[in-house]
Amino acid sequence: MYNQKTIDYFSNPRNMGEISNATVVAEGGNLSCGDVVKLYLKVDKDIITDIKFKAFGCGACIATASALTELVKGKTLNEVDKISNGDVDKFLGGLPPQKLKCSNFSAEVLQKALKQLKK
Numbered sequence: 001m002y003n004q005k006t007i008d009y010f011s012n013p014r015n016m017g018e019i020s021n022a023t024v025v026a027e028g029g030n031l032s033c034g035d036v037v038k039l040y041l042k043v044d045k046d047i048i049t050d051i052k053f054k055a056f057g058c059g060a061c062i063a064t065a066s067a068l069t070e071l072v073k074g075k076t077l078n079e080v081d082k083i084s085n086g087d088v089d090k091f092l093g094g095l096p097p098q099k100l101k102c103s104n105f106s107a108e109v110l111q112k113a114l115k116q117l118k119k
Contacts, residue, residue: 002059005093010059015069017052026113029105035061037105039068041113046077053106060095060102064088068106081114083107 002010019040029036035057042050051073053065067088072080085107089095095102 001096002063002099003093006060006063006095009063009066009092013053013062013066015052015066015073016054018054019050019052024113024116026109026116028109028112029057029061030101033057035102035105037061037065037109039065039106039109039113041117043077043117048072048075048077048080057105058099058102060099061105063092064095064102065106067091068110072110077114077117080110083110 019042021042022040023043024041025038027036027038036055037057038054040052041048051069053069055062055065064085068083071083071087071091085100085104088107089100
């Protein structure tokens with residue numbers, strides 16, 4: 001069902017945890033299935049210098065949150081603003097069709113964090 005890269009990102013999540021002095025924290029998910037993602041971003045001079053996540057949910061939810069952190073770390077806010085759930089799915093090499101909705105959560109939470117930064 002899952003490819004090896006997705007299994008690796010679920011089994012060995014990258015950037016899991018919290019940032020105590022985060023620039024912005026955002027949370028979201030799908031309460032009907034129980035998936036929740038919380039992102040902590042540290043931003044310096046328009047660059048995401050650090051990002052961590054906490055997630056509760058299925059393997060796809062955890063893998064996509066982990067993958068998202070790898071996609072955005074070190075990038076400018078402008079570059080990160082263009083990242084979509086499709087980018088996360090592509091980075092992982094494709095999720096099973098029934099799990100594609102899980103890749104939406106992380107990208108949606110990232111967009112929520114970016115909106116907070118723009119305020």
